Amino acid sequence: MSSTKASVVDPGMTASERPGRLAAGQDPVKRQQILDGANRVFSQMGFDAASMNDITREAGVSKGTIYVYFNNKEELFIDLCQQYKAALFDGIYQALESNNSDLREALIQFGISLSTLITSNAGIRAQRVIIGVAERMPSMSSSFYEKGPKKGLALMRALLDKHVAAGSLAIEDTELAAYQLSDLFHSGLLRRRLFGQMELEPEPEQIRKTVTAGVDLFLKAYKA
Amino acid sequence: MSSTKASVVDPGMTASERPGRLAAGQDPVKRQQILDGANRVFSQMGFDAASMNDITREAGVSKGTIYVYFNNKEELFIDLCQQYKAALFDGIYQALESNNSDLREALIQFGISLSTLITSNAGIRAQRVIIGVAERMPSMSSSFYEKGPKKGLALMRALLDKHVAAGSLAIEDTELAAYQLSDLFHSGLLRRRLFGQMELEPEPEQIRKTVTAGVDLFLKAYKA
Amino acid sequence: MSSTKASVVDPGMTASERPGRLAAGQDPVKRQQILDGANRVFSQMGFDAASMNDITREAGVSKGTIYVYFNNKEELFIDLCQQYKAALFDGIYQALESNNSDLREALIQFGISLSTLITSNAGIRAQRVIIGVAERMPSMSSSFYEKGPKKGLALMRALLDKHVAAGSLAIEDTELAAYQLSDLFHSGLLRRRLFGQMELEPEPEQIRKTVTAGVDLFLKAYKA
Amino acid sequence: MSSTKASVVDPGMTASERPGRLAAGQDPVKRQQILDGANRVFSQMGFDAASMNDITREAGVSKGTIYVYFNNKEELFIDLCQQYKAALFDGIYQALESNNSDLREALIQFGISLSTLITSNAGIRAQRVIIGVAERMPSMSSSFYEKGPKKGLALMRALLDKHVAAGSLAIEDTELAAYQLSDLFHSGLLRRRLFGQMELEPEPEQIRKTVTAGVDLFLKAYKA
DNA sequence: TATGAATGAGCCTTCATTCAT
DNA sequence: TATGAATGAAGGCTCATTCAT
Numbered sequence: 001m002s003s004t005k006a007s008v009v010d011p012g013m014t015a016s017e018r019p020g021r022l023a024a025g026q027d028p029v030k031r032q033q034i035l036d037g038a039n040r041v042f043s044q045m046g047f048d049a050a051s052m053n054d055i056t057r058e059a060g061v062s063k064g065t066i067y068v069y070f071n072n073k074e075e076l077f078i079d080l081c082q083q084y085k086a087a088l089f090d091g092i093y094q095a096l097e098s099n100n101s102d103l104r105e106a107l108i109q110f111g112i113s114l115s116t117l118i119t120s121n122a123g124i125r126a127q128r129v130i131i132g133v134a135e136r137m138p139s140m141s142s143s144f145y146e147k148g149p150k151k152g153l154a155l156m157r158a159l160l161d162k163h164v165a166a167g168s169l170a171i172e173d174t175e176l177a178a179y180q181l182s183d184l185f186h187s188g189l190l191r192r193r194l195f196g197q198m199e200l201e202p203e204p205e206q207i208r209k210t211v212t213a214g215v216d217l218f219l220k221a222y223k224a
Numbered sequence: 225m226s227s228t229k230a231s232v233v234d235p236g237m238t239a240s241e242r243p244g245r246l247a248a249g250q251d252p253v254k255r256q257q258i259l260d261g262a263n264r265v266f267s268q269m270g271f272d273a274a275s276m277n278d279i280t281r282e283a284g285v286s287k288g289t290i291y292v293y294f295n296n297k298e299e300l301f302i303d304l305c306q307q308y309k310a311a312l313f314d315g316i317y318q319a320l321e322s323n324n325s326d327l328r329e330a331l332i333q334f335g336i337s338l339s340t341l342i343t344s345n346a347g348i349r350a351q352r353v354i355i356g357v358a359e360r361m362p363s364m365s366s367s368f369y370e371k372g373p374k375k376g377l378a379l380m381r382a383l384l385d386k387h388v389a390a391g392s393l394a395i396e397d398t399e400l401a402a403y404q405l406s407d408l409f410h411s412g413l414l415r416r417r418l419f420g421q422m423e424l425e426p427e428p429e430q431i432r433k434t435v436t437a438g439v440d441l442f443l444k445a446y447k448a
Numbered sequence: 449m450s451s452t453k454a455s456v457v458d459p460g461m462t463a464s465e466r467p468g469r470l471a472a473g474q475d476p477v478k479r480q481q482i483l484d485g486a487n488r489v490f491s492q493m494g495f496d497a498a499s500m501n502d503i504t505r506e507a508g509v510s511k512g513t514i515y516v517y518f519n520n521k522e523e524l525f526i527d528l529c530q531q532y533k534a535a536l537f538d539g540i541y542q543a544l545e546s547n548n549s550d551l552r553e554a555l556i557q558f559g560i561s562l563s564t565l566i567t568s569n570a571g572i573r574a575q576r577v578i579i580g581v582a583e584r585m586p587s588m589s590s591s592f593y594e595k596g597p598k599k600g601l602a603l604m605r606a607l608l609d610k611h612v613a614a615g616s617l618a619i620e621d622t623e624l625a626a627y628q629l630s631d632l633f634h635s636g637l638l639r640r641r642l643f644g645q646m647e648l649e650p651e652p653e654q655i656r657k658t659v660t661a662g663v664d665l666f667l668k669a670y671k672a
Numbered sequence: 673m674s675s676t677k678a679s680v681v682d683p684g685m686t687a688s689e690r691p692g693r694l695a696a697g698q699d700p701v702k703r704q705q706i707l708d709g710a711n712r713v714f715s716q717m718g719f720d721a722a723s724m725n726d727i728t729r730e731a732g733v734s735k736g737t738i739y740v741y742f743n744n745k746e747e748l749f750i751d752l753c754q755q756y757k758a759a760l761f762d763g764i765y766q767a768l769e770s771n772n773s774d775l776r777e778a779l780i781q782f783g784i785s786l787s788t789l790i791t792s793n794a795g796i797r798a799q800r801v802i803i804g805v806a807e808r809m810p811s812m813s814s815s816f817y818e819k820g821p822k823k824g825l826a827l828m829r830a831l832l833d834k835h836v837a838a839g840s841l842a843i844e845d846t847e848l849a850a851y852q853l854s855d856l857f858h859s860g861l862l863r864r865r866l867f868g869q870m871e872l873e874p875e876p877e878q879i880r881k882t883v884t885a886g887v888d889l890f891l892k893a894y895k896a
Numbered sequence: 897t898a899t900g901a902a903t904g905a906g907c908c909t910t911c912a913t914t915c916a917t
Numbered sequence: 918t919a920t921g922a923a924t925g926a927a928g929g930c931t932c933a934t935t936c937a938t
Contacts, residue, residue: 499910499911499912500911500912500913501910501911501912511912511913511914512914512915515912515913515914520912520913521912521913
């Protein structure tokens with residue numbers, strides 16, 4: 001996911017270049033074209049300041065067409081947020097799910113994946129937009145959280161539980177410990193990024209360093 | 225700062241009851257009256273969805289008057305954000321600044337103050353609003369961060385440096401450690417609150433528990 | 449003309465089932481299919497509120513096809529109004545044209561035919577639509593009136609003139625008398641129907657009673 | 673009521689010339705100014721084809737102001753229709769209500785008042801507009817009918833009942849008779865006017881002649 | 897000085913019409 | 918030839934800002 005283009009499908013040609021003709025609102029390429037335009041606009045302006053005209057221009061599609069694919073501005077936004085979730089969280093849990101014998105390595109791998117995504121430009125923009133409307137559209141931000149952070153937390157907690165049972169970790173409250181670990185993954189990165197204090201995406205090396213330091217801090221304190 | 229009324233000044237009478245007459249845009253009580261109304265509206269709607277009419281109604285002041293005190297909606301918003309910073313961060317650094325011999329206790333006190341504020345309803349709303357416009361008004365979110373988190377981080381780091389020098393802590397990178405500590409203060413609280421996953425302000429007891437666990441984790445791992 | 453289907457032609461098969469292939473815009477069955485759909489939509493919504501999409505759906509024909517048969521929405525509407533006239537007024541003048549020796553019976557028969565039609569659901573809808581656009585499309589309502597009421601009036605007047613000449617009626621102004629008679633045919637029916645004060649089509653018995661009373665009133669006053 | 677200006681109030685100055693300042697949506701002159709503009713536009717275009725921009729221009733008032741006085745287009749229209757009713761029917765029943773001993777004269781006076789109004793330009797336009805939306809806004813056309821025709825009919829019927837009881841008239845069904853009479857008032861006028869077959873308002877002389885002929889026809893047939 | 901009625905640009909959305917398929 | 922996806926002007930309505938009172 002690049003910082004300006006959230007495209008998930010990419011058949012290598014634009015909607016108008018493709019052969020055949022699809023039913024109204026059924027062309028996935030055009031749909032994605034609209035979502036990409038909407039992503040750029042919503043990311044920069046937030047939901048309310050973004051105008052359908054802006055999206056029209058950015059997506060290179062006429063206004064009427066947008067309304068064939070999406071019933072209204074809010075539904076377009078909701079669909080875009082679904083895509084944010086998918087783009088951010090799909091497939092980053094492998095490091096935890098694969099039966100990894102080395103706890104430290106598994107946590108570091110997962111932490112790097114997670115931190116890389118949520119501190120990426122696209123990830124930061126998505127979080128900003130969603131946090132910005134959390135007061136008025138609580139269900140959206142809720143579902144974002146549940147699809148993303150919550151799932152990772154559950155997996156981490158299960159992993160910690162296993163190691164506690166095996167005697168390799170000594171943790172009283174594994175739920176709290178999972179929260180701690182997940183925050184340690186992006187110490188000094190996420191918050192600064194969200195508030196615009198760090199303009200560029202952190203370098204992979206910086207992420208690795210931060211994650212490693214966090215995991216080591218965590219393991220040193222909690223080892224049995 | 226209560227969750228519905230952010231008034232910082234309270235001279236015990238409304239603007240119109242006060243004696244004398246101030247130059248246009250010079251009455252600090254009326255100014256605060258406007259900011260309080262704006263706070264309630266911006267907190268609920270975000271910057272763009274809030275209307276000046278809403279603020280007019282909420283502040284109990286006429287539209288013309290608002291424009292005497294603030295040039296436009298954006299400046300009103302900026303001034304309000306300045307106030308957020310003041311309300312949130314002024315006077316919470318004593319626990320660190322006072323010459324406290326007990327490190328653990330000092331960190332816990334500071335952590336509780338900080339976490340209580342930034343997970344309060346008012347604090348969450350302020351952060352949401354500011355994060356929501358971070359893309360379009362980077363300077364505002366930046367200055368918010370600098371006034372708030374950054375200052376606390378600098379103080380914490382200085383404290384850590386002192387203890388490292390004194391040999392009671394063994395930390396290689398105290399900057400990173402300060403980030404880690406500040407994130408551990410609100411593990412499992414801030415993020416859930418921001419995304420609307422935790423509707424009510426956390427109980428003081430929950431905050432104390434979280435902060436204590438974070439500080440203990442930190443100290444256990446970093447003690448010399 | 450039923451209230452929901454104004455079809456005048458019915459060749460027993462839909463356009464696409466018919467053999468051969470007609471030049472664009474030349475198939476009278478398809479043309480009627482469009483007019484029937486348009487009738488249903490225009491009747492319910494009026495000219496301006498009706499959308500070509502509604503008509504498309506109702507007619508079961510594509511938008512492009514409609515534009516092959518009719519240049520634009522207005523022409524479709526005009527053609528439909530022509531059809532209203534035909535459907536309403538064609539063939540109702542026999543009672544007057546046939547050389548009927550019994551004046552009373554002839555007037556009653558004609559009155560019943562006329563009142564039945566113009567108070568029918570289809571008739572009321574057609575009149576409403578046409579009256580509704582009379583200000584903007586005067587020629588259409590004019591021609592509707594001329595094809596319908598005016599012709600009947602002329603025939604009635606001729607009949608009255610004949611009876612005046614024969615000495616059986618004593619009428620000074622037979623033009624005015626014809627107007628009076630035509631209004632008496634639907635006393636208490638037409639106006640209430642137009643303004644929606646009578647929801648259902650009047651029963652045949654009610655029409656007969658009204659027409660008979662009107663004719664008798666008329667003849668009693670004007671008999672020689 | 674002139675044909676282009678339905679103004680009921682006329683304080684001799686425009687809203688902006690008047691002294692003092694009224695609360696939003698409370699200035700009756702400005703309100704009337706809007707209604708007058710709306711009247712001109714709705715009369716010419718009908719409800720659906722009329723645009724709020726047209727009304728804005730015609731009323732000489734900004735769009736925002738219209739929305740202070742009326743919640744939306746439909747409410748503006750409804751209020752205008754109320755005014756149509758008032759302008760058309762208020763105070764035309766005196767001829768019937770005053771204790772008039774001469775039946776013929778009373779009916780003629782009332783008939784002239786009624787016919788003059790409902791065949792006036794303003795009256796015709798109002799009826800066209802209301803008939804044009806009768807299918808979609810049945811309550812409006814219903815209430816128009818009830819305020820207008822229905823009330824006159826009830827009064828006429830009561831009068832006829834009185835004369836039947838007194839033995840001066842012999843009518844079986846006075847309800848039907850009242851309908852007949854009311855239609856005879858405008859024989860050859862109303863319908864032609866509605867369908868645009870008579871461009872100019874009928875001359876007073878023509879109305880008098882028509883009404884007189886109708887009343888005489890009626891009385892001759894129904895006299896005891 | 898404070899007020900709030902008025903303004904009009906701009907918002908989201910619809911729909912008559914076109915034209916590539 | 919028939920189709921219906923795409924267009925974009927125009928619709929109803931809102932709201933930041935102004936200015937007469």
